[in-house]
Each structure stands twice: as structure tokens, then as C-alpha cells.
Amino acid sequence: MDVWLTHFLHLLALPEYSLSTVFAVSLISATLLPMGSEPVVLGLVHLHPDMFWPVIAVATVGNTLGGAITWWMGKAACDVADKFGGSSSHARALHWLRRMGPKACLLAWLPIVGDPLCAVAGWLKLPFWQCVAYMAVGKCLRYITMTAGAIGLISLW
DSSP: OHHHHHHHHHHHOOTTTOHHHHHHHHHHHTSSSSOOSHHHHHHHHHHOGGGHHHHHHHHHHHHHHHHHHHHHHHHHGGGSOOTTTTOHHHHHHHHHHHHHGGGGGGGGGSTTTHHHHHHHHHHTTOOHHHHHHHHHHHHHHHHHHHHHHHHHHHHHO
């Protein structure tokens, strides 16, 4: 196990660029914990612009895996009574999610609502791999747009 873990960390962590940090922060920030990965991603790309695509790829994989974990948390919570079960806004949100299906997970990148959206997708037992695919697309597009935009702003200064 130690050999596998060491090899895995070596693949993720180029010694001077800390891709493993980007991975860990991106994964954790995609769970229901209140944390953002953007400062780490932007900081590393700012320090090493030639690492743009590896950073985007590692952040996307970490964030998507975190979204998948949140999906499973939502699936496990399916058996727990929901205190807002009778509210009209809850019913509208569930209706919208059922109608949209896994495509709703494209919005998993949104602040505040994106992570709970993954949990609700799991709670509704929407197809796991389709949800993960849509999460990955949305999160990758967010990282590309956000990072490229920040690089453009930084270069103006």
C-alpha cells in the first residue's frame, strides 16, 4: 500500500509545483465543507503560467471526485427525513431536478448551491456516472474560464 500511495503522490506532485495541494483543496472544496479552491489554483498558475493545463486538469479531477463523494453522501441521506419536505420551494426544486436529470449537475460549479445540488442528485438517485460526467464538464469549464480571466486581469496590472 505504501508503494502505491507514494507512486500516486509522486504522479500528482511535481516537487516544486504542489499539484497534490491543488488536488486536495479542490476535492475538499467540492464537498459540503465551506472552502474554495480558486485561490490555490490561481496562485499556482500565477506563479507558474506554464502549468496552466496540468493545474486545470488536477483541479477538475479533484473537484469532480469531491462532487462524486457529495453525490454518495446525498444518496446515503435518502433514508433520512428531510425537514423541508413539505415546503413549496422544496417541491419545485425537486421537480426541476427530476425534470433536468443528470444535466443539472452541470451547475455543480456554482457557489453555495453547487455542492448541495450534487447531494440532492444522489438523494434522487440520478444516474451516478452521468452526473459525474456533467460535473466534470461544468467544473472544468469553470476552472478554465476563471483562471484564464484572472490571468488576463493580472497581465493588465
